[in-house]
Amino acid sequence: MERAEVLRLGHRPERDERLTTHVCLTARALGAEAVHVDGKGTGPVGTAREVTRRFGGGFEADTVGSPRSVVRDFDGNVAHLTMYGEPVQDVIDDVREEPVLAVVGAGKVDGWVYEEADYNVGVTNQPHSEVAALAVFLHEYFGGEELEARFAGGEVEVVPSASGKETRSIRDSR
Numbered sequence: 001m002e003r004a005e006v007l008r009l010g011h012r013p014e015r016d017e018r019l020t021t022h023v024c025l026t027a028r029a030l031g032a033e034a035v036h037v038d039g040k041g042t043g044p045v046g047t048a049r050e051v052t053r054r055f056g057g058g059f060e061a062d063t064v065g066s067p068r069s070v071v072r073d074f075d076g077n078v079a080h081l082t083m084y085g086e087p088v089q090d091v092i093d094d095v096r097e098e099p100v101l102a103v104v105g106a107g108k109v110d111g112w113v114y115e116e117a118d119y120n121v122g123v124t125n126q127p128h129s130e131v132a133a134l135a136v137f138l139h140e141y142f143g144g145e146e147l148e149a150r151f152a153g154g155e156v157e158v159v160p161s162a163s164g165k166e167t168r169s170i171r172d173s174r
């Protein structure tokens, strides 16, 4: 069965707070089980935990001091998302053979990441965003099944609506 974790490299608290938060929330929403934030990213990690508490699911978020250890210790395929990589559509079937650690950067990504990754994967070979790259990668990895996921154990859930904004407490929906 497919399972995914995400490693956010090079978080800079003074400038990446919002983007790293979006990496964490995108990882959770699109089916990853955990995000590991390299550096002192306590703000994004706290937000991800709070969203999980409110909206459910078993998503885990933490900060890590040694991203290289996360890469080396991961039991599965390490897929580094980079505009210089092989096209996602060419490699995703092979990546899907194992659990995946999807690695995304912030500023310049160190050379060891390119060397130690099992796959360097481009979501197009144009420069864009780690959030966009992660979303498309997870969607390709899970083949769209992540869109049907239920997030159990939270306080509230959204009632899908063609207009307006509606939520209900989980107690009311059972």
Ligand SMILES: C[S@@+](CC[C@H](N)C(=O)[O-])C[C@H]1O[C@@H](n2cnc3c(N)ncnc32)[C@H](O)[C@@H]1O
Binding pocket: 080, 081, 082, 083, 084, 103, 104, 105, 106, 107, 108, 109, 121, 122, 123, 124, 125, 126, 127, 128, 129, 130, 131, 133
């Ligand atoms: C704004 S980019 C910065 C990249 C940085 N200049 C470098 O040399 O690695 C931040 C991250 O977005 C992701 N990214 C951007 N464009 C991508 C693409 N076309 N395919 C896959 N990932 C991409 C990569 O993970 C990258 O590390």
